Structure formats: C-alpha cells, structure tokens
Amino acid sequence: MAEIKCVDLCKTYLQGDAEVRALDHVTLDIEPASFICLSGPSGSGKTTLLNAIGGLDELDSGAISIDGERVDRLDGGALADLRLRHIGFVFQSYNLIPVLSARENVEFVMQVQGLPARERSQKARDILREVGLEGMEDRRPAQLSGGQQQRVAVARAIVSQPKLVLADEPTANLDSTSADQLMRLFRDLNDTHGVTFMIATHDERVMRYAKRLIRMQDGKVIGDDLQRPIDR
Ligand SMILES: Nc1ncnc2c1ncn2[C@@H]1O[C@H](COP(=O)(O)OP(=O)(O)O)[C@@H](O)[C@H]1O
Ligand SMILES: [Mg+2]
Numbered sequence: 001m002a003e004i005k006c007v008d009l010c011k012t013y014l015q016g017d018a019e020v021r022a023l024d025h026v027t028l029d030i031e032p033a034s035f036i037c038l039s040g041p042s043g044s045g046k047t048t049l050l051n052a053i054g055g056l057d058e059l060d061s062g063a064i065s066i067d068g069e070r071v072d073r074l075d076g077g078a079l080a081d082l083r084l085r086h087i088g089f090v091f092q093s094y095n096l097i098p099v100l101s102a103r104e105n106v107e108f109v110m111q112v113q114g115l116p117a118r119e120r121s122q123k124a125r126d127i128l129r130e131v132g133l134e135g136m137e138d139r140r141p142a143q144l145s146g147g148q149q150q151r152v153a154v155a156r157a158i159v160s161q162p163k164l165v166l167a168d169e170p171t172a173n174l175d176s177t178s179a180d181q182l183m184r185l186f187r188d189l190n191d192t193h194g195v196t197f198m199i200a201t202h203d204e205r206v207m208r209y210a211k212r213l214i215r216m217q218d219g220k221v222i223g224d225d226l227q228r229p230i231d232r
Contacts, residue, residue: 002030002032002066002067002086002163002164002196003030003031003032003066003067003068003196004028004029004030004053004064004065004066004164004196004198005028005029005030005063005064005065006026006027006028006029006030006049006052006053006062006063006064007027007062007063007064008025008026008027008061008062008063009023009025009026009027009049009052009059009061009062009063009064010023010024010025010026010059010060010061010062011023011045011048011052011057011059011060011219012060021218021219022045022048022219023045023048023049023052023059023062023219024045024218024219024220025220026045026049026062026219026220026221027221028214028221028224030196030198032194032196033190033194033195033196034196034197034198034211034212035186035187035190035196035197035209035210035211035212035229036196036197036198036199036210036211036212036213036214037199037200037201037206037207037209037210037212037213037214038050038198038199038200038201038214038216039200039201039202039207039213039214039215039216040215040216040217040222041202041217042202044216044217044218044219045216045218045219045220046168046200046216047168047200048219049200049216050166050168050198050200052064052072053066053071053164053166053198054083054087054089054166055071055072055074055079055082055083055087058072059072066082066086066164067163069082084109084112084113084160085113085160085162086162086163086164087162087163087164087165087166088156088157088158088160088162088164088165088166089157089165089166089167089168090150090153090154090157090165090166090167090168090170091153091167091168091169091170092168092169092170092172092173093173094141094146094149094150094152094153095153096141096149096152096153096156097141098140098141098142099140100140101137101138101139101140102128102133102136102137102138102139102140102141102144102152102155103121103124103125103128103137103138105141105152105153105156106123106124106127106128106152106155106156106159107120107121107123107124108156109156109159109160110123110124110159110160113160123159124137124155124159125137127155127158127159128152128155130155131151131152131154131155131185132151132181133148133151133152133155136148145178146173146174146175146178147174147175147177147178147181147182150170150171150173150174150178150182151181151182151185154170154182154185154186158189158195161193161195162195163195163196164195164196164197164198165186165189165195165196165197165198166198167186167197167198167199167200168200169200169201169202169203170182170199170201171183171201171203171205171206172202172203176205179203179205179206180205183205183206183209184209186199186209187209187229208229208230209229209230210227210229211226211227211229212224212225212226212227213225213227
C-alpha cells in the first residue's frame with residue numbers, strides 16, 4: 001500500500017569527462033496501491049529511479065519518502081531493514097541462487113528475517129502454488145524455464161508481503177505468454193492486496209496493464225498519464 005513521494009531528485013554520473021544526468025529534477029507523487037509502468041528509451045533513467053526509491057543508490061540531491069519515512073536519510077542498516085520488510089525487487093536477470101531449489105530460494109529471505117523453519121517452508125509452498133509452480137518446488141533454477149525462474153524470483157519478492165514491488169524490465173527475457181502471466185499475477189496482487197508496483201519496461205504489451213504510465217527521457221519525466229488498463 002506504499003505511498004511514495006519523490007521531490008526534485010537529481011543524480012549525475014561521470015562518464016570520462018562528461019556528466020550524464022541520470023535523474024534531472026524528478027518529482028513524483030505515487031499514491032498507495034498504484035500500478036505504474038515507467039517507460040522510456042534505454043538510458044532515460046528508469047533503473048536509476050527505481051534504485052533510488054529502493055535505497056540501492058544514493059542521490060546527489062532531492063528527497064524520497066515511503067509512507068512518510070525519508071529513505072534518503074536512512075543509514076545502511078535501516079535501509080537493509082526497510083528493503084527486507086517492505087520492498088520486493090524483481091530484476092531482468094532473475095538473480096536466483098543456482099545451487100538452491102525453488103523453495104529454498106524463496107525461503108532464503110525469510111531465513112534472513114529469522115522466521116522459524118516450519119513457517120518458512122509452509123509460506124514458500126503456498127506462494128509457489130500461488131505463482132503456478134506447484135510440484136516444482138524441489139527443482140533448481142537450471143531445471144526450470146525462463147518464465148518459471150522469473151516466477152520463483154517473483155515468489156521470493158512477494159513472500160514477505162511487501163507493500164512495494166520494484167520491477168526492472170521483468171519481462172525482458174520472457175516469451176509473450178509468460179510475460180502476460182507475470183503481468184496478470186502483478187495486477188492480481190495489486191487489485192487484491194493493494195501492493196504498489198513500479199515496473200520499468202520497454203515492452204508495449206506490459207504497458208497495457210498499467211493504471212498509470214510515466215514516460216522518462218534524459219533523466220526527466222516527460223509524460224504522466226492515467227490509463228484504463230486492459231482486463232486481467
Ligand atoms: N554506474 C553508472 N556509471 C555511469 N553512468 C551510469 C551508471 N548507471 C547509469 N548510468 C547512466 O545514467 C543514465 C541513465 O541510466 P539508467 O538509469 O540505467 O537508464 P535506463 O534504465 O532507462 O536504461 C544513462 O546515461 C547511463 O549510461
Ligand atoms: Mg534500466
């Protein structure tokens with residue numbers, strides 16, 4: 001249900017002697033239970049914005065708050081705690097641990113959170129069923145298709161019921177059927193649990209699911225429109 005406020009975010013990278021403005025005075029208000037796609041050409045600042053909101057990267061200036069808490073002022077420990085408890089990350093590459101089974105990959109975060117083994121195991125099974133992977137709990141990533149691996153990564157991201165999911169090009173390595181399934185799963189979580197989603201994507205098909213479409217270019221927000229999303 002996270003509400004996010006971004007005020008005048010700036011981030012510059014040095015590339016050789018040139019300064020690149022990855023975020024150039026970005027201001028955004030994101031309401032609780034939003035379902036947002038962030039679009040724009042490669043290099044427009046989408047990843048930088050998601051990483052800043054998730055506290056993975058520092059800003060040069062500006063303020064970000066999630067439910068009133070200033071993310072940009074938290075120290076490393078408090079940030080790690082915020083991410084562990086309230087934010088789910090989904091990346092283009094699934095970032096699964098190859099030697100662990102699907103269930104163990106999902107349990108990993110809960111283990112770090114200190115949940116008892118029985119509870120972890122039950123929650124992992126439940127969430128894997130919810131993402132359509134019943135019966136595949138014991139397979140390792142190499143024994144699953146790309147779409148299935150991405151669903152394990154999603155299960156891991158949502159198992160602790162985060163209030164915010166940040167997804168960076170989550171369908172980039174998926175065929176169109178898997179991409180549609182993933183977007184329907186995201187929308188279902190948004191519609192039934194009010195999880196806020198911010199999804200960076202180039203994919204026109206993915207954008208059709210968005211309730212709000214934010215366009216970026218050269219580190220700036222150049223478009224911000226509500227739209228009627230396609231039905232799940
Ligand atoms: N670690 C980095 N070092 C130098 N430049 C970077 C770094 N990360 C991103 N950039 C630059 O910042 C700009 C925005 O990048 P990014 O946020 O990754 O855009 P997008 O995700 O929309 O493709 C690009 O010009 C990119 O080259
Ligand atoms: Mg990117």
